[in-house]
Amino acid sequence: MVSDLTTYARRLPFVRLPVWAFRIPSHTAFRTYAALLTFANLNTGACWPSHAAIASAAGLGEKTARRALDELRALGIVTWKRQHDANGQTSNRYTVAIDPETPPAGLAEPVDNSPVTVSLTVTPRSERPSPVGQVDRRNENQENKNQGNETRASAPALDARCSRHPGLADPPACRGCRDARIAAEASAAAEAEAEKARRAAALLTLDPAAVEALSVRLGGVYSAEAITDAARAEMPGNLPLGLRMLASRADAADAIARWER
Numbered sequence: 001m002v003s004d005l006t007t008y009a010r011r012l013p014f015v016r017l018p019v020w021a022f023r024i025p026s027h028t029a030f031r032t033y034a035a036l037l038t039f040a041n042l043n044t045g046a047c048w049p050s051h052a053a054i055a056s057a058a059g060l061g062e063k064t065a066r067r068a069l070d071e072l073r074a075l076g077i078v079t080w081k082r083q084h085d086a087n088g089q090t091s092n093r094y095t096v097a098i099d100p101e102t103p104p105a106g107l108a109e110p111v112d113n114s115p116v117t118v119s120l121t122v123t124p125r126s127e128r129p130s131p132v133g134q135v136d137r138r139n140e141n142q143e144n145k146n147q148g149n150e151t152r153a154s155a156p157a158l159d160a161r162c163s164r165h166p167g168l169a170d171p172p173a174c175r176g177c178r179d180a181r182i183a184a185e186a187s188a189a190a191e192a193e194a195e196k197a198r199r200a201a202a203l204l205t206l207d208p209a210a211v212e213a214l215s216v217r218l219g220g221v222y223s224a225e226a227i228t229d230a231a232r233a234e235m236p237g238n239l240p241l242g243l244r245m246l247a248s249r250a251d252a253a254d255a256i257a258r259w260e261r
């Protein structure tokens, strides 16, 4: 193992990563990239480690490391060329992306092409939004007095605005905006309750097609009611799961026959 690591290159005892490396999607590709950096010339990104050396440095199996290399190549982070040495053996010459200022194509951050809106409407000073990125303590204190902290905590998902302040990143303390936000929160809470009820109801009803499928499989002699009762006996609080459990039983027919009347 040690010779694997030293045959092609002298390794660094540590690595410094460009911050864009944290956007590499898979753990194995991230490890493999970090491992390559321990071999690479930090000016050119060039290195010649064997697959075994890369895998060992990354703490991965060779097959996994090779897949990770393919992933890194697809992301534009690593390129390589096959090379033949004097003994006719092949090794790869890798070029690893190392410039912290230039993320590889596959890791480029999405570009925001939306137009910047400039409002020329003059608003009274008390309703002017704070400059972006700057907190207006006066407005914040006013809002805290008006609304308390609990509504602010959930505001990002429910940042409703009144008709006078639509699309404002940082709205002023405004009764209309506050009411719109409270209404949005109430409707979101009601929607969450309804969703909970829908899920609970779904656990107590069976898909007729699934019931029919089991019925057909068992010769079509059992009623949907008996099958439903038998599924309920399997799992009273979750009929769809009960039906699956019932269907997997070798004696499903007998279990259902008991509920036939």
Ligand SMILES: [Zn+2]
Pocket: 161, 162, 163, 164, 165, 171, 174, 175, 176, 177, 178
């Ligand atoms: Zn408003």
